[in-house]
Amino acid sequence: MATHEIRDLSIIGAGPAGLFALFYAGMRGATAQILDALPQPGGQLAALYPEKLIFDVAGYPRVLAKDLVQSLTQQAGQFGQPIHLGQRVVGLEEADGVFTLVTETDRFPSRAVIIAAGIGAFSPRRLPQACAEPWYGKGIHDVVLEPKQFAGQHVTIIGGGDSAFDWAHQLEGVSRSITLVHRSDRFRAHQATVDAVMASAAAGRSAVHTFHELADVIAEDGRIAAIELKDIKAKTTKRIPCDVVLPMLGFVSDMGALLTWGLQVEKDEIHVTQTMETGRPGIWACGDVNTYPGKLKLIATGFAEACVAVNQAVHWVYPDKKVNPGHSSNLAVFGQKDD
Ligand SMILES: Cc1cc2nc3c(=O)[nH]c(=O)nc-3n(C[C@H](O)[C@H](O)[C@H](O)COP(=O)(O)OP(=O)(O)OC[C@H]3O[C@@H](n4cnc5c(N)ncnc54)[C@H](O)[C@@H]3O)c2cc1C
Numbered sequence: 001m002a003t004h005e006i007r008d009l010s011i012i013g014a015g016p017a018g019l020f021a022l023f024y025a026g027m028r029g030a031t032a033q034i035l036d037a038l039p040q041p042g043g044q045l046a047a048l049y050p051e052k053l054i055f056d057v058a059g060y061p062r063v064l065a066k067d068l069v070q071s072l073t074q075q076a077g078q079f080g081q082p083i084h085l086g087q088r089v090v091g092l093e094e095a096d097g098v099f100t101l102v103t104e105t106d107r108f109p110s111r112a113v114i115i116a117a118g119i120g121a122f123s124p125r126r127l128p129q130a131c132a133e134p135w136y137g138k139g140i141h142d143v144v145l146e147p148k149q150f151a152g153q154h155v156t157i158i159g160g161g162d163s164a165f166d167w168a169h170q171l172e173g174v175s176r177s178i179t180l181v182h183r184s185d186r187f188r189a190h191q192a193t194v195d196a197v198m199a200s201a202a203a204g205r206s207a208v209h210t211f212h213e214l215a216d217v218i219a220e221d222g223r224i225a226a227i228e229l230k231d232i233k234a235k236t237t238k239r240i241p242c243d244v245v246l247p248m249l250g251f252v253s254d255m256g257a258l259l260t261w262g263l264q265v266e267k268d269e270i271h272v273t274q275t276m277e278t279g280r281p282g283i284w285a286c287g288d289v290n291t292y293p294g295k296l297k298l299i300a301t302g303f304a305e306a307c308v309a310v311n312q313a314v315h316w317v318y319p320d321k322k323v324n325p326g327h328s329s330n331l332a333v334f335g336q337k338d339d
Helices: 016-027 043-047 066-076 130-133 163-172 191-202 256-260 299-317
Strands: 007-012 032-035 088-097 096-102 106-115 121-124 155-156 175-181 209-212 210-221 221-233 237-241 244-247 251-252 270-271 283-285
Touching: 007 016, 007 096, 007 299, 016 032, 016 043, 016 066, 016 096, 032 106, 043 066, 088 256, 130 210, 130 244, 155 163, 155 237, 163 175, 163 191, 175 191, 175 210, 191 209, 191 299, 210 237, 221 244, 283 299
Parallel strands: 007 032, 007 106, 106 283, 155 175, 155 244, 175 209
Antiparallel strands: 088 096, 096 106, 121 251, 210 221, 221 237
């Protein structure tokens, strides 16, 4: 198991709160690192809604979620602090004033910990059909990072929620064909998007199959060539051309080990004080993972909480450093006049 060099702060989670915490730690002159279970930074923004517009982040009249992640990652990266992706934290050890976060493969020691774990380490819900499993990553994709990769292809989307309808709508005109498949005729998506997709299907520009599910994957030359759909009411099957299947079945999230660390946890949320303290000295929590009276689960709130948590943690590690950071517009670390 690889053991990394000790840092002042370890931050669990590369969502907006964790990314801003990493930036802030660098600004305060602390060494820091992020650990995230996902293969990409951005938390819910990257995993759940990269193509959605966000309107309530200060300073941005509107911003695509994936573009906000890019800006946050760029801002966080300017001090050269590492973001370790694909590292799910499964354990915490504490000895001689050092916390060690343990993942399946590595150990990350630090002097303080900031938990910015959002709704937990989450992963897309997988298709239950065994025939789908071998094709994950080879024609079945549960995360869409770049819509253009599906240009000119027959795309089948499985699901009845916002992501399924958003992608059905957005891939129209990009893909060669769009087929939306759902097990019922009840949808959990924004009505305007449902209406748009249904209008497109009525006009023959796409297809919607309700009360259907995946029955089989037909391969040719090592790639998906078609799929079979089963009508779950009539018990009949039909074959449609298909290059790509996008299961949009939601996510399963798991707080896992974090709940066993002696923190005050209720309904998967960590109770914190107004200084983001968790009750366990040396550990702070910010963003969606924490709760307190008046808590708002918003990106903007997470940013402010990250500032509070980092300033407290920096003061804990270096008592001579003040809690109050001063103004970034004056700081020498940015080449400004430090006064
Ligand atoms: C569809 C949708 C639309 C939204 N729209 C808006 C909006 O318009 N405006 C707004 O302000 N908010 C919006 N939100 C809410 C916003 O996305 C969240 O408030 C925000 O993502 C919280 O950020 P975070 O950094 O606290 O947590 P998250 O974004 O959840 O990130 C947490 C990260 O921690 C990682 N993690 C968790 N546990 C572990 C572990 N054990 N080991 C390693 N890594 C771990 C996860 O993998 C994840 O990457 C929306 C949410 C959704 C789902």
